Amino acid sequence: MPSRTMIVTGAAGFIGSHLVDALLDLGHTVIGVDNMARGRLENLAEASATGRFQLVQVDIADDEALKAALVPALADAGDIDTVWHMAANSDIGAGVADPQVDFRDTFLTTFNLVNRMRDLGMKRIVFASTSAVYGESEDILAETSGPALPISNYGAMKLAGEGVISAAVESHFDQACLCRFPNVVGSRSTHGVIYDLVGKLLARRDELEVLGDGKQKKPYLHVSDLVGAMLHIWKTSPDRRALFNIGPEDDGASVAFIADAVVSASGTNAALRYTGGDRGWVGDVPRVRYSVARLRNLGWSPRHSSEAAVVLAAQEVVRERGLS
16 A cells, blocks of 8 residues: 555544554554643654654644644645544543533534645545444444434534534545444543543552443443554445444443453452442443444454453553553
8 A cells, every 4th residue: 555644633542542553554654633632642652753753733623723733734744645533522421511522622623624624625534433423222223223312412522523524525525434433442541431440449459439230231342453443444445425333243341341350450359339320420321232234244353352352451551550
C-alpha cells in the first residue's frame, strides 16, 4: 500500500493513540489532533520518534481555533487521504450530569470537523460511533435495527454525528465508514469498568465495590482488535456509507466476570461488594446483544473473545496503574 497522509482526531487518547501507531506501522504519515483534555503525550512517544507524526493541539469544538490550526498544519502535508475521527467525550456520567458536555465534545466536534473537511477538500472519513446509539433492546442489534432510541446523551450525540456525516456523503464526501463500537478495553485506557475497578483497588485493596448486581453483560473488544477492524473496513468496504457494528463473536462478558478478572490480575484477593440493581448508572444498558455478521461477511473476525479481551486488558491496566 502506498504511503498516504492521514488525520487522526483524539490522537493522544486511548483508541486514537493505538490507531496512530497502527497507521504509522503501515508506512503512512499522520497528523494528530487533540485538545489534550484526556490525551497523554506519553501515548505518542513511539509515534513522535518515527518522524512521520505531528501533533496539533486544538479544541475541535472551537471552529475558529480548528480552522486556524489546521490550515498551517496542512500547508506541507499534501492531499489528506482519510480523516479518522476518534475525538469525543468519553465520560458518560459527565454527559448525564450536564448535557452540554456531549453536545460540545461529542456532537459539535463532529459538526465542525465535517465542515472543515468540506472547505479543505477532504473526501473520506472514518467515524468512531457506538452501540449506544441503539438504546435498550431485547433484540440482537444489527445495523438495520431501528428505530435507534439512545438512552444516554453520549449515544444521542453520536447518532446525530452519524446523521451529519451521512448527509455530507450526499453533498461532498466520497466515503464515510461509520464504525459502531462495543465496550473497548486495553492499555492506555482512561475510563471504563476495568479502569474504574482498578482505581478503587488502588484506594482500598481489601474490598472492591462493584456497581449493579454483576449480571450486566455486554460485548467487550480489545483495542488491538478494534483498530484491526477499522482498518479492514477502511481497506475493504466498497460502500459509500459503510456502516458496521464492530465487536466480538460472542454474547459478552458479565460485570461479575470483569470484577473477578481485575481482582485476579491485581493479586489483592479483595472481597466483592455489589451495590445492587440491574444497572450501574443512569444511561447504562444492562444487556447488549450485538450482531457482527456484516463485518464477518466482509472477511474480518477478532482474535479475542469478550472474556479473553477482559482478562488481557485487566492485566494491562493493573500493570500500567501500578497496582500489581
